[in-house]
């Protein structure tokens with residue numbers, strides 16, 4: 012149980028660096044999977060991702076000081092323990108720092124796909140995409156933003172190099188048939204922003220972890236961690252779910268708490284208002300449902316040792332159940348209306364009607 016959880020948590024070596032220029036702190040996980048490996052769904056071909064542009068975190072200093080207070084060396088040693096370490100080098104398996112998928116916003120309204128492609132072609136081979144591009148058969152990005160899918164990560168670095176910086180945002184001038192040199196916002200996704208450890212002294216417990224749905228794409232793990240910590244306290248980790256191929260945010264995240272009270276407070280709220288910079292969005296919070304847990308009632312005795320298919324998120328239960336035990340426990344007065352959560356195709360938990368047999 013403990014061993015499997017540790018593996019499931021995917022915690023490996025960590026290196027923490029502090030960029031002196033902007034006091035941004037970076038937590039680089041060594042190893043591929045940020046948190047729960049094998050739960051990511053394939054990239055939903057150019058799924059929605061508008062959102063408002065990301066603002067620089069206004070509390071990085073706070074984060075840095077909190078990390079210092081917690082003891083950076085302690086963070087590193089606790090998470091880099093032999094049980095969790097891997098020989099993989101820093102960043103990612105190829106030393107990548109950025110997703111090959113880059114958001115570009117504020118495009119001239121009359122710029123078409125070919126013109127966007129040729130505007131960015133000098134940085135390397137790319138494909139231009141936007142949400143529902145295939146279905147709509149539109150030749151123009153309908154909402155003034157698009158995604159650049161570069162073949163090589165080095166193109167992203169070259170693009171960023173060519174940008175001008177204003178208020179910590181990156182801009183590049185692009186022309187359309189009617190508008191010359193319009194500054195458009197370039198928003199690369201830094202891979203290290205997908206994970207943030209707030210309290211490395213606590214073991215990550217998947218049973219004190221919540222799933223956060225509808226996370227605005229520019230939100231970084233550090234920002235999610237700080238928001239949830241401000242609301243409920245006790246946050247030890249936050250992760251942004253990314254697609255396995257391009258490692259770009261999918262619009263969901265996970266937050267692990269160090270204590271049951273914070274976890275219960277978060278799942279009881281069901282919705283939280285994520286406010287950060289330009290971002291202000293109500294998002295859904297659910298228990299994080301795993302598909303490799305044994306029934307907490309019978310430990311597999313009544314279900315042939317199969318993994319439990321149901322999780323009850325009611326605070327009086329908060330347990331995994333096999334079908335048999337679900338029916339037994341929930342036939343008791345007061346529990347008839349509990350709804351089983353199952354792990355959905357990817358990692359989004361959903362409620363299902365339980366069929367009494």
Ligand SMILES: [Zn+2]
Nearest residue numbers: 306309333336
């Ligand atoms: Zn059972």
Ligand SMILES: [Zn+2]
Nearest residue numbers: 323325328349
């Ligand atoms: Zn229940």
